[in-house]
Amino acid sequence: MSANLSAPGGAQQERFAAYLDSLAQAAGHADRSAPLQAYCTGLLLAGERKSVEPMAARLAPHNIRRMHQSLHHVVADAPWSDEAVLRQVRNYGLPIMQNSGPLVAWIIDDTGLPKKGTHSVGVARQYCGQTGKTDNCQVAVSLSVATWNSSLPIAWRLYLPENWSQSKARRDEVGIAKDIRFQTKPEIALEQIRQAITEGVPEGVVLADPAYGNNSQFRQGITALDRLYMVGIDSSTKIWPPGQQPLPAAKYGGRGQPPRRLRRDRQHAPLTAKELAISLPARTWKRISWREGTRHPLRSRFTALRVRPAHRDYNRTAPHPEEWLLIEWPPKEAEPTKYWLSSWSAQAKLRDLVLLAKQRWIIERDYQELKQELGLGHFEGRGWRGFHHHATLCIAAYGFLVAERNRFSPSARAGHLELSAPELSPDFRPRGSATPRAT
Numbered sequence: 001m002s003a004n005l006s007a008p009g010g011a012q013q014e015r016f017a018a019y020l021d022s023l024a025q026a027a028g029h030a031d032r033s034a035p036l037q038a039y040c041t042g043l044l045l046a047g048e049r050k051s052v053e054p055m056a057a058r059l060a061p062h063n064i065r066r067m068h069q070s071l072h073h074v075v076a077d078a079p080w081s082d083e084a085v086l087r088q089v090r091n092y093g094l095p096i097m098q099n100s101g102p103l104v105a106w107i108i109d110d111t112g113l114p115k116k117g118t119h120s121v122g123v124a125r126q127y128c129g130q131t132g133k134t135d136n137c138q139v140a141v142s143l144s145v146a147t148w149n150s151s152l153p154i155a156w157r158l159y160l161p162e163n164w165s166q167s168k169a170r171r172d173e174v175g176i177a178k179d180i181r182f183q184t185k186p187e188i189a190l191e192q193i194r195q196a197i198t199e200g201v202p203e204g205v206v207l208a209d210p211a212y213g214n215n216s217q218f219r220q221g222i223t224a225l226d227r228l229y230m231v232g233i234d235s236s237t238k239i240w241p242p243g244q245q246p247l248p249a250a251k252y253g254g255r256g257q258p259p260r261r262l263r264r265d266r267q268h269a270p271l272t273a274k275e276l277a278i279s280l281p282a283r284t285w286k287r288i289s290w291r292e293g294t295r296h297p298l299r300s301r302f303t304a305l306r307v308r309p310a311h312r313d314y315n316r317t318a319p320h321p322e323e324w325l326l327i328e329w330p331p332k333e334a335e336p337t338k339y340w341l342s343s344w345s346a347q348a349k350l351r352d353l354v355l356l357a358k359q360r361w362i363i364e365r366d367y368q369e370l371k372q373e374l375g376l377g378h379f380e381g382r383g384w385r386g387f388h389h390h391a392t393l394c395i396a397a398y399g400f401l402v403a404e405r406n407r408f409s410p411s412a413r414a415g416h417l418e419l420s421a422p423e424l425s426p427d428f429r430p431r432g433s434a435t436p437r438a439t
Contacts, residue, residue: 101147122164153366160180186215247268326339
């Protein structure tokens with residue numbers, strides 16, 4: 001890892017050992033303790049690849065085969081609970097995070113893991129955020145908790161495309177349990193939120209990008225769970241401008257059931273979010289700075305309006321409730337670039353809305369470090385269990401780093417635990433290495 005924590009050394013090593021013991025207890029069965037602890041240690045050691053083979057070589061260069069078997073079994077075969085281990089990670093890390101500031105958000109996101117071939121569980125041609133295009137990849141949905149300074153994933157679930165969920169042969173080949181059914185990404189996200197509420201995770205405003213925010217059922221699902229949201233939407237989302245709403249039901253004509261549904265017509269219709277934004281006068285827009293960038297404060301122009309969503313309200317008997325429409329229009333852009341809907345308090349101030357909307361960026365750091373430093377995408381197995389076990393242990397290792405930063409330096413990018421390992425043979429080259437094996 002790249003940067004030293006403020007207080008490494010013996011005390012930190014003792015905390016790390018106690019943390020690993022608590023994870024092993026959460027996983028159950030004493031025979032899983034040593035390999036689970038070794039796996040987490042291997043993820044935190046320096047190295048190009050964080051798959052089983054190179055980690056085994058770094059941990060036990062004189063007995064690679066035995067260590068390989070041990071690590072492979074605990075991640076690919078052992079039936080421990082990912083949920084129980086992630087709960088322990090959260091129980092350890094979240095109170096320490098809150099010592100540096102209150103929990104402010106629950107962040108929903110998904111990440112793509114590029115893959116070659118077609119046999120790894122859930123792999124398909126789908127949009128991959130890592131490559132920025134439709135690609136051969138796996139996609140996982142996560143829920144993270146965030147303070148203003150740091151964030152931590154607390155739930156992780158593979159999105160299973162329909163062609164996988166409907167194929168018994170493919171399911172059997174990779175060990176997908178019978179109770180795992182097809183769910184859209186917003187449905188997975190709502191299930192993760194529901195579970196976090198059940199487990200008593202402190203409240204936060206739900207943040208998500210337009211892939212989730214465009215889904216009206218997702219927004220309504222959050223409201224039904226008595227939680228607030230700040231979610232991105234597309235510019236084409238239909239909105240009733242401030243002070244407007246659908247026409248009431250038509251007058252009763254004396255036959256059949258009285259009309260109950262709301263109406264709209266050519267003279268009275270909602271606008272798209274973009275149409276509304278462009279129609280606003282220049283004085284509406286305010287310059288807001290939300291955080292320090294690498295060279296200068298990040299700032300842009302924003303406005304916020306109280307509006308009503310118009311999604312299929314012609315099938316409703318009452319208008320959608322009012323909520324915030326937050327819009328960003330950078331000074332040098334020809335048109336607005338980003339839009340959010342939020343059920344946050346009607347008394348909220350513009351700067352507070354901006355700070356909350358922009359807080360979603362924090363998990364980009366999590367994914368960057370989980371992938372680049374901890375090998376989130378390096379698992380080489382094909383099975384459902386192994387995919388989730390590897391991700392859970394990556395998050396567990398990362399959780400300790402997050403906790404250590406909050407003890408000493410929340411602004412630190414990465415923690416160095418000064419872990420020691422036997423010297424690796426100079427001739428060893430793991431599969432997948434950019435450097436070829438010695439001949």
